Amino acid sequence: MSIVLGPNQYGKAEVRLVRVDRDTARHRITDLSITSQLRGDFRATHESGDNTGVVATDTQKNTVYAFARDGVGSPETFLLRLARHFLQEPQISGGRWLAEQYGWERIAADPQPGPGVGHDHAFVRGGAERRTALVHADSAGPTVLAGLRDVTVLKSTGSEFAGFPRDRYTTLPETEDRILATDVSGWWRYEQSFVDTAGPEEYDERFAAVRSILLATFAELHSLALQQTVYAMGRAVLEAYPDIAEIRLSCPNNHHFLVDLDPFGLDNPGEVFFAADRPYGLIEAAVQRSAADDTSAGSGAPAGSGAPAAEHPVWSTIGGFV
């Protein structure tokens, strides 16, 4: 029997970085949690504790803070900068750099705030929502994913669920009018053409645009199933942006059950709900370009087959849909 070291990576997880841009009196806050993980030839440290090639996780953390002194830019460009830096070491052949960004809004300084106003240097944290970015680097170069997590949305009508099979365990009534609520999380992958040319502004603008498309589609589509809504949201993003190769979405179905008010002699015409927190439906889907349209490397399916492209290696670093 021979035992060998398999795939491995190491680094510092969840480096909390808050950067204040204070070049004018109107400050800007960038609040990030960054994880840096290096891959390469680290057999010596695992097998014999020889740390000659090990860039300490503490050094990785310090590099994050030192680089932030020059400004962060967008999460994507900051991670690309870290990746390029660490890849200069010959023993490092790749890695994975992840950012989660928390949103801060300006506190309204005026009781009747208008657009573009708000306090210069006092902020309130947004909800659970985070913007995410991931740079995965290997011998093929860097791949960039952008995403979001836990964007909580609800529509109070415009959603049905009916036509599903019934067996002896089925109790769910069919409904033509229900609340549809979810926390949208997902990742999308930029084509190399976008990564080669985009700067921080392009990443920021694109993030905002994709988020808007996801929300508008959720709002506007009359939903016959959360599955239909999820697919439509992803589809709308790919239709709007040819340089987004693929998007993966994960959406819990945050059930709102109509409360039976009959025992109290009351009707309930879709007005009083119990918001359950678990169990919840979990609807996940990748929305892809068919192999014939996919221009990225590694597309394995036969051209013109209408089949999805082969799985890009970056997805194995996510460990699921998000």
Ligand SMILES: O=c1[nH]c(=O)c2[nH]c(=O)[nH]c2[nH]1
């Ligand atoms: O949109 C839905 N999709 C389902 O698959 C499902 N299953 C269920 O019980 N409720 C719902 N709602």
